[in-house]
Amino acid sequence: MTATPAPRSRAVAIWLAVVAGTFGAHRFYLHGTRDVIAWLHIPPTLVGAYGWWRMREFGVDDARGSLLVLCLGATVALTMLQAIVAGLTSDERWAERYGAASDHRRGWPVVLALIVALAVGAGATMATIAFAAQRYFESRDVR
Numbered sequence: 001m002t003a004t005p006a007p008r009s010r011a012v013a014i015w016l017a018v019v020a021g022t023f024g025a026h027r028f029y030l031h032g033t034r035d036v037i038a039w040l041h042i043p044p045t046l047v048g049a050y051g052w053w054r055m056r057e058f059g060v061d062d063a064r065g066s067l068l069v070l071c072l073g074a075t076v077a078l079t080m081l082q083a084i085v086a087g088l089t090s091d092e093r094w095a096e097r098y099g100a101a102s103d104h105r106r107g108w109p110v111v112l113a114l115i116v117a118l119a120v121g122a123g124a125t126m127a128t129i130a131f132a133a134q135r136y137f138e139s140r141d142v143r
Contacts, residue, residue: 007099011109014083018117021079022072026086030098041075048072066135073128080121087114 008030017026022045027038051068058065087110089097 010086010089010094010098011107011113013098014087014110014113014117017079017083017086018113018120021083022075026079026082041079044071044075048075066131070128070132073124073131076124077121077128080117080124083117084114084121087111087117 013026013030016029019025022041024035024038024041027035027041031038047068048071051065051070052072054062054065055069060066087106091106
């Protein structure tokens, strides 16, 4: 006998992605602790956090920290993209995948989470690209 999974709230899933998505919290909520993709969120987050710590400790000229912090920016951007995709999933598809929770339809909590995810994701994407480009052009030998 197969147990049916408990219905999952779209608003909770999206807010988990926004707040703790870099650690895979939204994936753990939706798919459980056996979800490989959720576990794959953690290493780049920790590597990026270590890079951020190195840059804070040794300055922005630290080459290793500058490279590693890009992992954190990319992970934040990808997690926000996952939140946006979850928020824009049709009501029927959400109910089919995660059960017919009482709030599976979009409401203000979902809309506000999508706005925050879009702002944070766009900011992280632009900052990561700009920082990577800056570091690339600074590393080139100008003669």
